[in-house]
Amino acid sequence: MGAAIDNAGPVTAREASTLAVTGLHKHFGRVRANDGIDVTFRGGEVHALLGENGAGKSTLIKCLSGVYRPDSGRVEIDGREVTIRDPADSRQCGIAVVHQSSTLISRLTLLENVVLQEGRLGRIRSELADRLVESGNRLGFSIDPRARVENLSVGDLQRAEIARAFMQEAWLVILDEPTAVLAPAERASLFDLFGSLTSQGVGVVFVTHHLAEALSESSRTTVLREGQVVGRLEPGHHVDEADLVRLIVGDDAPHPSVAGITDGGHGSAPHPPAPGDEGDVLVDVREVSGAPLWGRALHDLDLRIHRGEVLGIAGVEGNGQRELSALLTGSWSPASGTVLLDGTPLADYPPPRRSELVGDVPDDHFLATCGELSVWENLALGTFAWQEAPTPGRKARQRRAAGELVEEFDIRTDGVGAPVRQLSGGNRRRVILARELRKHPVLLVATYPTRGLDVRSAEQVRSWVRRLTDQGSSVVYMSTELEEIIEVSDRVAVMVRGRVTGVLTEGITIGAIGNLMLQGT
């Protein structure tokens, strides 16, 4: 049963032109992730997939890439039915997939990962290395094939994944939220690449939460909600973002904020006057230098975070954000310099106190949730580690509390007892947000908190952040989305290569931030 294709002739790169999915079902317990999906992807076209978190986009992609096997449904390529049992079948069908979370093995180098995937020992490593580098160059990335995956930031990693996927002979390239981690310039070059791929007859399917992106970059759009296709935009249809939002969200409730995010309220963001630098300082970072074992170096970092403010950290991913978040949450102590929280060195707080005071939303959910533990256990992770002993009574209470949090934060799960690994990326992020916000920390360190969240959820997150600062807490808000940073922040610091190149207190515009981003290079 090795053949992926029922009929003998293999479907190779340029031959195929349509992939049709009909009646695709995939259920996880009671959750109907895909509930009868019909969609057709064509070569030579860019096709955007939209939908809220948990709408079934990633599941659909995983079914097509052989990660999941659908419960039922047909997949046809050029009218011939194919069975995709595993990723190798999918590749043989000419489908290249870039997943949302990395599929690279962290202990190996990029090149070793590629060799593994190619699975042919006859291939010469240097040839593969050249092809990987070349593929990266075509995308406008520079790639070091000998870099170890574990040393890469999420952004580098996804770029590497994209480059790897584009190495394959494929007629259909599927990308799960490829732009979420890319800086604007890189994003533009990705879309250029989409153009050159489609001109060669290659089809591109991409998931995005940026409606503007979907409208401008794709010729067709499919909207999923609760596992079903609820909308199809064909070439020639004319819709605006508001229509799309209605399709995605599925109700007619107004979403005033959506326009604000997606049209990018350049410089006109309605935030209260920023406190001056003489404001009441909660966190004082002084002359921090050094690099954690796993990351890049921070250089002479000086930052003050005032009470009740949102300090935005703008910058391209991998410029020290992960290190800064480890620094501010106390999980890494630098070689030199100090971090004072409320006048006392952060390292002097005993862990229970520190975990009470500082909320931590790291960039990667693997740093904050244990896949094998249940939703409620993950929500109680820090509480049982430091605050209260996990007696049966308290466990029952935490379980009940988890039920309420699941409601409040709209976590889509098959019960609070379900292991977190079954949740979609966006829902895992909500678990982390729910846990950290519930603590009412005096300082919340949020690294890309809205990544992977749909428009409505992202807006929710920003309103939670606002509520926190209204209560006098401070938030460090890191994002690669400049519009988002501008909307949410009182002041904005820009990080480039482990340095803060400037802090904007007023006149926070994309242009001003862009200038500071250029200064460090």
Place this chain on the structure above:
Amino acid sequence: MRLGSRGRLRLPETVVPVLAIVASLVVLAPLVQIGGAGIAEGYREMFKASFGSMVGVGSWLTSSLPLVLVGLGVALPYRAGLFNVGGEGQLLTGALVGVYIGTAFGGGPGAFMLPLLAAFGAAAALGAVAGWLKARGMHEIVTTIMLNFIAVFSLQFLLRGSFKDPDLPYAASRAVNDGFRLGRFAGDDIPYGIFIAAVVVAAAVYLADYTRLGWRLGLLGQSEAVAVRQGLNLARTRTVAMALGGGLAGVGGAVELLGNQYRIGAHFSPGWGFTAIAVALLARGKMLPVLPFALYFGFLQNGEVRLQAILGIPGNLVLILVAAPVIIVAAVYGFRAYRKTVMVGT
């Protein structure tokens, strides 16, 4: 071709080791046959060895006690993601310290607590060394194996010198004084050590499942990265986990010596420290399941002698019964982990 829906049987986690044990009994049957005895006869004799009389029950419990305690000593670090292969050395250290105190002093009512506590402390120190070294990048499997050798050869060295009973023609220590012996009850068959084991099991369950420390150990076992972000001090937590594990194993050694053998010889342990690894693996790092699995392996060990003496079947066959379930369980979990990796794609 249509993709049919998959109805995959999902077993509760605790069932897998039990099924593995049943499977191993089936696997052994033909070997017993080859060994020259009937299958039914073989298992009947093994059963009789432990349940045929009060003496049998006593000897079954006696063989099981070290397994229970060392099993906990392996299971607790396992919970924190540490593989304690040093149970044997820790058991031996505890036994040695227990015997030393038991022979050096007179003892009296309640005096047995002293050698038990000292055994816990000494073996905990040995375990802590492995935990401390782990924090400095040396893998605990390597260090605990090396510490086993150190413990074994230290014992042999002592038994050639000052620690040897000069009145004996072979290398063994003096016997523990009556005032420290744990003794037996119910017609001098059932060891009092079972109460000690019960208390220790209860304490281990409490520590692992009802305390913040236990939660932190479990968290570390689940994900080192998450543990660090939650503010755990890896070095300290690992040292504590290995120290507690070592201490529990040490108590196992002391209970055996104070309650059963009284004199320590170079080969006083039939490899409890290693069988305990099988116990802890089948219990999957949970404390309470250690008890039934330890009692089962104790039952096998107790039957081994009888199998050999009465039926003339090589007792080593029983070792297959120890090894086979572990291999089966490892294969099942290994396969699942592989599937999961493939399915999740990370």
